[in-house]
Amino acid sequence: MFRRTIAPGIEIKLLEPGDAEAVFAAAGRDRAYLREWLPWVDRTQSAEDVRQFIEEVVSPQWTDNRGPQCGIWVDGSLAGSVGCHAIDWTNRACSLGYWIESRRQGQGIVTRSVAGMLNYLFEEMLLHRVVIQCAVGNHRSCAIPERLGFTKEGVLRQAGHVGDRWVDLATWSILEDEWPPVAQLRT
Numbered sequence: 001m002f003r004r005t006i007a008p009g010i011e012i013k014l015l016e017p018g019d020a021e022a023v024f025a026a027a028g029r030d031r032a033y034l035r036e037w038l039p040w041v042d043r044t045q046s047a048e049d050v051r052q053f054i055e056e057v058v059s060p061q062w063t064d065n066r067g068p069q070c071g072i073w074v075d076g077s078l079a080g081s082v083g084c085h086a087i088d089w090t091n092r093a094c095s096l097g098y099w100i101e102s103r104r105q106g107q108g109i110v111t112r113s114v115a116g117m118l119n120y121l122f123e124e125m126l127l128h129r130v131v132i133q134c135a136v137g138n139h140r141s142c143a144i145p146e147r148l149g150f151t152k153e154g155v156l157r158q159a160g161h162v163g164d165r166w167v168d169l170a171t172w173s174i175l176e177d178e179w180p181p182v183a184q185l186r187t
């Protein structure tokens with residue numbers, strides 16, 4: 001079971017089927033805010049949909065050694081998620097995704113959770129490259145790789161479909177010999 005303490009009161013923990021209700025409740029409280037950038041929100045209509053995703057994607061991905069998808073827990077409550085899309089072992093690479101409840105924004109919870117994930121991916125899993133893709137208009141999301149020392153590689157035109165619109169995706173990456181950046185000292 002993957003579990004890391006990020007800071008006092010903040011923990012990331014592998015999602016399990018028993019977390020489905022908590023994920024659905026947190027996402028449900030923030031549906032309008034999340035659906036602006038996350039295509040899965042409109043497809044997720046019940047806790048059962050979340051449970052199915054955990055059972056069919058998250059759990060087998062972890063069992064197959066292709067990386068954890070975690071809940072972010074703040075003071076014992078599920079507040080968001082941070083996770084790897086399945087690791088590509090041929091190239092020792094993966095990409096990351098994340099979200100946090102609107103009321104928990106602006107506290108560095110996601111930046112620190114992503115940093116915790118990068119520590120694991122580079123130091124324990126010995127990955128070579130990690131990518132974050134975010135819509136160019138999603139300034140809060142793009143600020144996370146920028147804050148953590150990623151390099152912006154370019155923009156993929158209309159590479160994401162969210163709701164009823166196409167969005168351009170900025171691709172950010174960081175390599176094993178670039179982590180941790182000297183500037184990344186705040187915890």
Ligand SMILES: CC(C)(COP(=O)(O)OP(=O)(O)OC[C@H]1O[C@@H](n2cnc3c(N)ncnc32)[C@H](O)[C@@H]1OP(=O)(O)O)[C@@H](O)C(=O)NCCC(=O)NCCS
Binds near residue numbers: 101134
């Ligand atoms: C994208 C998203 C995760 C960003 O959340 P966030 O709260 O801005 O990110 P963080 O939790 O890292 O907080 C960053 C802020 O905390 C501050 N902060 C405080 N303590 C900090 C610390 N110890 N370390 C880093 N930052 C800290 C930062 O300076 C920054 O401040 P600012 O908001 O004034 O710029 C959030 O807006 C979200 O979930 N959006 C909807 C879903 C989404 O878009 N997901 C991403 C799809 S690609």
